[in-house]
Amino acid sequence: MSRLFEASVKDNRRLAENHYLLTFHPLKKIRRPEPGNFFMLSTGNGLDPLLKRPFSIHRRTGSDIRILYRVAGRGTDILSRKRPGDVLQIIGPLGNSFPVGRSRKNIILVAGGVGIAPVFALAEGLIASLKKPVLFYGAKTGSGLLCIEELNSIGIETHICTDSGDTGRKGPVTAILREFIQGNPSVSEDCCIYACGPEPMLRSLSALAAEYGLRGYAALEQNMACGIGACLGCIVNTTGGYKRVCREGPVFPMNEILW
Amino acid sequence: MSRLFEASVKDNRRLAENHYLLTFHPLKKIRRPEPGNFFMLSTGNGLDPLLKRPFSIHRRTGSDIRILYRVAGRGTDILSRKRPGDVLQIIGPLGNSFPVGRSRKNIILVAGGVGIAPVFALAEGLIASLKKPVLFYGAKTGSGLLCIEELNSIGIETHICTDSGDTGRKGPVTAILREFIQGNPSVSEDCCIYACGPEPMLRSLSALAAEYGLRGYAALEQNMACGIGACLGCIVNTTGGYKRVCREGPVFPMNEILW
Amino acid sequence: MKLSVNLGKLKLGNPVIAASGTFGYGEEYSEFIDIGRLGAVTVKGLSLRPKDGNPPPRIVETPAGMLNAVGLQNIGIDSFIKNKLPFLRRFRTRVIVNFFGDSISEYAEAAVRLSSAKGIHALEMNISCPNKQAGWSIFGTDPRVTFRVVSAVRRATGMPLIVKLSPNVTDIALMAKAAEDAGADAVSLINTLTAMAIDINTQRPKLANVTGGLSGPAIRPVAVRMVWECHKKVNIPVIGMGGIMSAEDAIEFMLAGATAVAVGTANFVNPRAALDILEGIKSFMSARGIRSPGELTGAVKLDVA
Amino acid sequence: MKLSVNLGKLKLGNPVIAASGTFGYGEEYSEFIDIGRLGAVTVKGLSLRPKDGNPPPRIVETPAGMLNAVGLQNIGIDSFIKNKLPFLRRFRTRVIVNFFGDSISEYAEAAVRLSSAKGIHALEMNISCPNKQAGWSIFGTDPRVTFRVVSAVRRATGMPLIVKLSPNVTDIALMAKAAEDAGADAVSLINTLTAMAIDINTQRPKLANVTGGLSGPAIRPVAVRMVWECHKKVNIPVIGMGGIMSAEDAIEFMLAGATAVAVGTANFVNPRAALDILEGIKSFMSARGIRSPGELTGAVKLDVA
Numbered sequence A, B: 001m002s003r004l005f006e007a008s009v010k011d012n013r014r015l016a017e018n019h020y021l022l023t024f025h026p027l028k029k030i031r032r033p034e035p036g037n038f039f040m041l042s043t044g045n046g047l048d049p050l051l052k053r054p055f056s057i058h059r060r061t062g063s064d065i066r067i068l069y070r071v072a073g074r075g076t077d078i079l080s081r082k083r084p085g086d087v088l089q090i091i092g093p094l095g096n097s098f099p100v101g102r103s104r105k106n107i108i109l110v111a112g113g114v115g116i117a118p119v120f121a122l123a124e125g126l127i128a129s130l131k132k133p134v135l136f137y138g139a140k141t142g143s144g145l146l147c148i149e150e151l152n153s154i155g156i157e158t159h160i161c162t163d164s165g166d167t168g169r170k171g172p173v174t175a176i177l178r179e180f181i182q183g184n185p186s187v188s189e190d191c192c193i194y195a196c197g198p199e200p201m202l203r204s205l206s207a208l209a210a211e212y213g214l215r216g217y218a219a220l221e222q223n224m225a226c227g228i229g230a231c232l233g234c235i236v237n238t239t240g241g242y243k244r245v246c247r248e249g250p251v252f253p254m255n256e257i258l259w
Numbered sequence C, D: 001m002k003l004s005v006n007l008g009k010l011k012l013g014n015p016v017i018a019a020s021g022t023f024g025y026g027e028e029y030s031e032f033i034d035i036g037r038l039g040a041v042t043v044k045g046l047s048l049r050p051k052d053g054n055p056p057p058r059i060v061e062t063p064a065g066m067l068n069a070v071g072l073q074n075i076g077i078d079s080f081i082k083n084k085l086p087f088l089r090r091f092r093t094r095v096i097v098n099f100f101g102d103s104i105s106e107y108a109e110a111a112v113r114l115s116s117a118k119g120i121h122a123l124e125m126n127i128s129c130p131n132k133q134a135g136w137s138i139f140g141t142d143p144r145v146t147f148r149v150v151s152a153v154r155r156a157t158g159m160p161l162i163v164k165l166s167p168n169v170t171d172i173a174l175m176a177k178a179a180e181d182a183g184a185d186a187v188s189l190i191n192t193l194t195a196m197a198i199d200i201n202t203q204r205p206k207l208a209n210v211t212g213g214l215s216g217p218a219i220r221p222v223a224v225r226m227v228w229e230c231h232k233k234v235n236i237p238v239i240g241m242g243g244i245m246s247a248e249d250a251i252e253f254m255l256a257g258a259t260a261v262a263v264g265t266a267n268f269v270n271p272r273a274a275l276d277i278l279e280g281i282k283s284f285m286s287a288r289g290i291r292s293p294g295e296l297t298g299a300v301k302l303d304v305a
Ligand SMILES: Cc1cc2nc3c(=O)[nH]c(=O)nc-3n(C[C@H](O)[C@H](O)[C@H](O)COP(=O)(O)OP(=O)(O)OC[C@H]3O[C@@H](n4cnc5c(N)ncnc54)[C@H](O)[C@@H]3O)c2cc1C
Pocket: A038, A049, A051, A052, A053, A054, A055, A056, A057, A067, A068, A069, A070, A071, A072, A073, A074, A075, A076, A077, A114, A117, A118, A220, A221, A222, A223, A224, A245, A250, D060, D061
């Protein structure tokens, strides 16, 4: 099963300002993606934009794959204008996935903004295997909180907050999590955090985890050219030296990342 | 009325292998294009392809404009995949038009392949003003003969030929025209030829016209960057020196062109 | 908010210039934009006598760029002054005349001739056009020769003098320095990169002239680097150009060290480009509370974040 | 139809090579294509000691291209021989090892070390990487220094020796000549063009290293021109690269004078690119009745049509 394939767009809908949900149908059988894995998608039709763009698996429905994305620049802008029937060149699934092999009692999920994309995939998988994760989900404003209905429908306990305070509690997601941990001292026993979001959020989350001695994993982002470990473009500095986000990651133990 | 405008694609249909008919609707009022005029159309959505592509006005229906085009490379390939609702950036109408001001008795139109695009526009105009042009139309094979039905519907006398002989008479359009001129000595009185097609065709047509002392005009093609006379990229060598196809042309008196 | 910038003795109302060879003699674009609103219009390169230029094909598209081998076709200085300059004089915009010669004395003579015409605000010496044959290119690739030809023109004219540099060199800052030392008021860069494309079906070069100059967004990262290198090396203002398509691109050049920017190939793609870019720069400045374009010039931050 | 080509003493089964730094150590692509079918695989540039390379961000996209400032990160020659070479030995493909040093003696020592390893078919000296600091770049920009470093390596190894040239020079043919005179078996070109991009929001360079190397289709017309210039000047074979995305592009380089071609950035966009290009060249040759790739090399027609 080659990880290079074409897919046709089945649906591409706007969820909120600058945020879209794309469903694509692989035109051949592909490997089953795990939460944390990502795909490299072509966007344009000429030589500009040139490189493929990385997006996390957000959901699987049958053989269809969904990605949830924010329009961040040229490539995602062009992507947002794809219509059903358009064909994409894709590489994937790529990278490692969230390590949930060992069962843990207390699973804490943390997402910031469009970082909900892979965290949702993980949540859905955990709930399917009868785990009871708790999700902390933050965004700048309420309109940046995505797929709230989907979250409700999988029935995950969700703590919501926004910087503006217009939806959920006001404040950064790490502050809400800190209160939660303080109010539930037992969570630190056999607990694991899985997170995805903007770098500042992940950085302060790492600090929080270190403070309470909690284990945790974060899915990182870095500019990518190849997505398969060849260009050495996507590195992150870790306690074990430079590592490739596309190959050794995108998911790294939080305590190994040198922010 | 600026000649820079946006238009939405209304229809884009395949007519024959590699040949398409695009109908676009200008999103603001534009100048009325005359037969021979052309438009510069954007094709891609990034910076590659970079330059706009020139296409002749083929037909007008109300405020909608039609162009008839052959997929010749990257830009036209991308164009062929546009769908209704897609938006194009366009400059035009540009260039001069076929000079039909003075009425002439014998009007001969000559088209090769997709060169029918502007010749049809001219034919339609002539017939609307109650002239009786005769059209000589050649292509490699029958499948390269475009808009035959439209030609029938405007009721123009059409002599068809193909290189392969699978449709119409076998041979180059200039050979058929030569026979016609020989069989109708009176045509040379007050006659004018208007032509568009591949360069070799136009070249031998010029020679034929010179031989019989016929006046004629040809619509030329040349690589273009700006379409408005600024880049000096699109020149053709004439008895009056280098001239810009986009500005002094695309229609030139055949006897002035130095092939 | 102030928009004006100084290029030595030349003062522009704003930092956006139309690049030589891409804006005709100004007329062609006056239908699309009010050219009077541009900081300056640079006209197609002129020589003492008119030139026919190269045979066609002269241009070909390449990935995110284009090659041209127009070959310096122009109507000649006299005809320009008589037939084109009067039109340009009607506008507020500054008129920069790009020119070249086949020898040092021709350069100087051209400068003299242009200096006496009314309505020209600055001269831009093209020592970098890659389309001329043979030894000619050394004007723009050997700093000693550059120094000599610029010095000769400097002696010949009191007008603001801009030297347009070729990117086809190992060390562009050295060339900028030579121009500065010879008395140039500003340098402009980059001209096109010498390049080539071959049609694999005919096995012939796609340009009749075999090689041509690459312009457009493809070359922008090279141009930004060169502007940055020159800005560090010389004390005269730098006019940045090469693939500017948007206000963002223009600001990138200013951060790298450009006092003003020129818009070239973008005019072909969008005849309103130069003005759209000016508007974009204004919005950027007002959104950031930047009071003068000079605050952006060379403001790239190189310290570790 | 014969596909093999000779690069001096090095014989390749076909003219398509994977370019250094864009194909990892071969392993990364073996899942997508049978790397044994490539003419050669060039591995990421190696040095005597492992190198960490530059901090992130290391890459950024630009119009029809990309900048990289990987900074020559590599696992070092010893680890390569021990951990990566055994995998490559399993394939029919030729293995070209790209390497560099910080001094002439390091270059020579690296060549000696690599020459004793089994399964390496040729060495490619990178004298052109623009990512190193300071005076280093003169290995690839001053023909006298190029002559000296290549001569030293030539004395150190009997293996086929390819010299990879920098495009950041005024006269690339002069550099190719220096390499030839010093005993190189072939030259490869082009490496990346030194370039820069600035984020206008943060006002910081988009690369942590400030400047980086531009690759991809954007640079192809410059690369084709340089291959043509070198082919005219030297008698050793030229390996052409720079923005090759398709078989057409590869053939364009061959017509300009390349004996073989290398595929770089295209691998990132399409991991099957190198093999697709090989297939395309084969179809082109058989459609035209071309019996050997050599018939294409330098076959551009320059006579007037
Ligand atoms: C493993 C991984 C998974 C991701 N998953 C998602 C997701 O599920 N949803 C989502 O909205 N976004 C995701 N991103 C971020 C997404 O890839 C970028 O927002 C996108 O590449 C921006 O492209 P652009 O052309 O719109 O922006 P531009 O800024 O125009 O892009 C220019 C270049 O920078 C690169 N780039 C810019 N920002 C990023 C970034 N944050 N990460 C990586 N490359 C970047 C682009 O790939 C491109 O090469 C993910 C990134 C990584 C590395």
